[in-house]
Amino acid sequence: MKQGTTLFLKITVILIGIPVLALCIFLVPKVGNFAGELYPDMAYMKSLVFIVMYGAAVPFYFALYQAFNLLRYIDGNTAFSELSVKSLKNIKCCAITISGLYVISSPLFYFIGKKIDPPIGLVGIIIIFASLVIAFFAAVLQRLLKEAIDIKSENDLTV
Template sequence: MKNGSTFFLKISVFLLGIPVLGLCLFLLPQLAIKATEEAQKGSELAYVVFGILFVVYASTIPFYFALYQAFKLLQYIDKNKAFSELSVRALKKIKNCALTISGLYVVALPLVFIIAEWDDAPGLVLVGMAFIGASIVIAVFAAVLQRLLKEAIDLKSENDLTV
């Protein structure tokens, strides 16, 4: 396969990481500063914000690892190694990262609920659940692709043995 056939997807994977990096470098530190100021004033809600910020920062680690695995998977496709154990392992790692992200946001959901109750904004809980749902969809999709790829590899090796 030509090296340029997955170029658009590689660029897309790279562009997915830029907004998250911007969020972690610019917006979230501002929220942490405001929460610190509120904590110094005696607000207990600031500690809830710190918990949510911790979960968001912790979820960036599996997010970027999954993006790296997706990039590696695209490189395997470029090198005609799409039907290999390397691809199956990359999909398994992507699935595990998506499940980890989902688990982290499940842990943070009660904290989001506390803020939603305080601010009287029930839609905030739906936003938190959207992150969980998106991660689960990605995990299921990666698991299905992993199983299909594994079956295709087994079928290919079985056909190679009969020839």
Template sequence: MRRVAVQILKVAIFVIGIVVLGLCIFALPPLASSSAEMFPEFSYLQYPILIGLYATTIPFFYALYQALNLLTYMEKQLAFSTFAVRSLARIKYSAIVISLCYISGMFYLLTQSALHPSIAIVGLAILFSAIVIMLFAAVLQELLKNAMKIQSENELTI
């Protein structure tokens, strides 16, 4: 049962990655072009926004890769290892980078008077999701460290 659950999670991570990659390739460029045509006063923001959105996919895909590594460690019975702690730390840092990118992007749009409420809502949703993932990874990282400490103390006890 445990192996099946890990495989399902791996498939889910691959599906998420493929969907995001598909959106980046097929949905974002036409959306940016149509937005530039509809609002010509903000057309100069088309490429900086696209570059910013594509830049946030780098830590996103890195976090997905680390999640796959974490699942692989679970399969190999290495869930309570420093490798798992490192993967959680990297997921946490990726979420921080994504949060900072979205904060700076929304601040830039706000200074350009181009932060439409719908863009702000989507940006805030992504921002809060990244913050929740960061906090969850940090809590799991600390729990894992404590569990490893207890495990090593138990191994030393006769």
């Protein structure tokens, strides 16, 4: 595969990480403070928002790192290796973790959404389903890649 194609994808992976970093720096503190102001009697509300949102950012960036590694494996002509299968497995686990965090925290966002006019519960649902789609897609690719590696190793033994 030409390096230009993977270079474009590597740049895209980096560009995907920049807006999420900006959201973590600028928007998450505002959302946490807003949640604390909505429920002043529940002091832990602000901390829960921080834990959920920053907690979801960690597996997100790990999955981006694994996607970057996968592109490096493609560049190095080692795409059909156990390293690629492991990267896809890690991406799948990260997506499931993000989805699980938002499923567990959905009551938190329900309480916040009760007090504001446009409910934000839809955003949580979108994040949950998008993460699940990524997890299923990574699982399918992982299985296909594993089967391709098995077929390749059988052919290498035959010849």
